[in-house]
Amino acid sequence: MIVAFSLAPSTDNADGSVHDAVAAAVKVVRDSGLPNSTSSMFTEIEGEWDEVMDVIKRATEAVAAYGSRVSLVLKADIRPGYSGELTGKIERLERALDAQE
Template sequence: MNVMIDICIVPLGVGVSVSEYVTACQRVLKEAGLTHQMHAYGTNVEGDWDEVMAAVKRCHEVVHEMGAPRITTSMRLGTRIDREQSMDDKIQSVKVKLG
């Protein structure tokens, strides 16, 4: 089953700037071969459920390996079985309606 997620992984106890941790997670998603789009407060990811969840787990592992003693993650996810739909499809649908 495919899934789309919006995820925000926040390392705690590492100071104010988290860009190096975001970069590490972006690398994990790229290495996993998952379609993803970073935005200002998180990342949208799409792909096979097990592959996406494995990448989320790997992001946590990597961020901990970088020294973060604690991580808080918020995630919204959605699945659809009536038809295939990508993140780009959803965005384009709105853009068309905007004119």
């Protein structure tokens, strides 16, 4: 499965910045050893259900240290029997785009 998720703590700081909390969550994901990718709005992680959800739980706990409340948004692509789809989907998309030129 691939899960795209976003975490943010409630914040009282003047600029509303959450980069330290997000960095703590991304560190948990990267330290997990599972395939992952982070963009400006989401982190994607690929693996089996239990291992992915464990990492998301630990990332959520890391963010909780930065505020009294945590917002979690997630979207999952559950496709049993497939792996390598974090990059595979992008490779297929690029081939399709090249074919349209």
